[in-house]
Amino acid sequence: MPYIGIDFGTSNSVVANFQYGQADVLPNSEGQKWTPSVVTMRRDGSLSFGQEAKENFDEERSIRSIKRILGSGERVPFVGQNLRTEQIATMLFSKLKADAQKTINENFTKAVVTIPANSKGLARHATKLCAGAAGLQVLTLINEPTAAAICYGLNAQQDQTVLVYDFGGGTLDVTILRIHHGVFEEISSKGVGKLGGDDLDTALGNLLGRRFMEKTGYDILNSPFKHQFMLAV
Numbered sequence: 704m705p706y707i708g709i710d711f712g713t714s715n716s717v718v719a720n721f722q723y724g725q726a727d728v729l730p731n732s733e734g735q736k737w738t739p740s741v742v743t744m745r746r747d748g749s750l751s752f753g754q755e756a757k758e759n760f761d762e763e764r765s766i767r768s769i770k771r772i773l774g775s776g777e778r779v780p781f782v783g784q785n786l787r788t789e790q791i792a793t794m795l796f797s798k799l800k801a802d803a804q805k806t807i808n809e810n811f812t813k814a815v816v817t818i819p820a821n822s823k824g825l826a827r828h829a830t831k832l833c834a835g836a837a838g839l840q841v842l843t844l845i846n847e848p849t850a851a852a853i854c855y856g857l858n859a860q861q862d863q864t865v866l867v868y869d870f871g872g873g874t875l876d877v878t879i880l881r882i883h884h885g886v887f888e889e890i891s892s893k894g895v896g897k898l899g900g901d902d903l904d905t906a907l908g909n910l911l912g913r914r915f916m917e918k919t920g921y922d923i924l925n926s927p928f929k930h931q932f933m934l935a936v
């Protein structure tokens with residue numbers, strides 16, 4: 704029964720294939736080992752994902768960091784439409800699935816998906832729903848740092864207790880895992896939601912934006928140059 708592992712990230716997503724007791728990251732169709740979780744509508748109306756979408760990011764034509772509000776019921780404006788967060792996440796899951804199938808020339812209908820340690824019911828449910836809508840039955844949801852710790856533990860020779868922290872674009876998660884005779888025991892897995900690179904970027908952007916305003920009198924954070932300014936930050 705072939706299945707893939709998906710780390711659906713706020714900023715980047717990664718797909719892995721588990722075979723012969725080993726997890727291997729699958730490159731996407733561009734040969735990259737991670738796919739930016741970004742959707743951009745091209746000028747001709749077609750959709751681009753991943754690196755291309757990130758490079759052509761546009762305030763009106765792009766969506767990023769959808770995972771942060773997945774399952775919240777919030778609507779997202781996107782080129783004249785008001786999309787549900789689930790619709791966008793489903794598009795991203797579909798892209799990850801299609802790329803994985805292309806890379807190893809196999810059809811996948813099942814997946815193990817990781818979620819932040821602090822994920823609440825609605826976000827967990829929405830993650831399953833979106834993977835399902837993309838044609839992937841979710842076998843199980845694993846806490847993100849726990850998945851990393853298990854992967855490490857697969858090759859560990861000795862019994863040990865490891866701590867893994869995962870500082871992402873949206874959340875900071877920590878897992879303590881005991882590896883004992885090849886059995887994994889998740890001792891604890893906790894996270895801080897809304898504490899990731901996005902939050903650091905916003906905090907730094909606001910600080911510098913305020914200073915810029917004090918010096919020049921120009922409110923760059925509420926101007927057409929906001930995106931360029933934030934990129935520079």
Ligand SMILES: Nc1ncnc2c1ncn2[C@@H]1O[C@H](COP(=O)(O)OP(=O)(O)OP(=O)(O)O)[C@@H](O)[C@H]1O
Pocket residue numbers: 711712713714715716770847869870871872873874875899900901
């Ligand atoms: N070289 C770097 N130095 C500092 N920060 C970086 C660097 N490269 C990427 N980042 C930041 O790391 C974050 C992305 O990390 P990562 O891909 O692990 O997140 P994610 O898995 O998508 O998010 P999450 O797990 O929270 O859903 C972004 O905020 C990005 O700006």
Ligand SMILES: [Mg+2]
Pocket residue numbers: 710712713847869871872
């Ligand atoms: Mg992550």
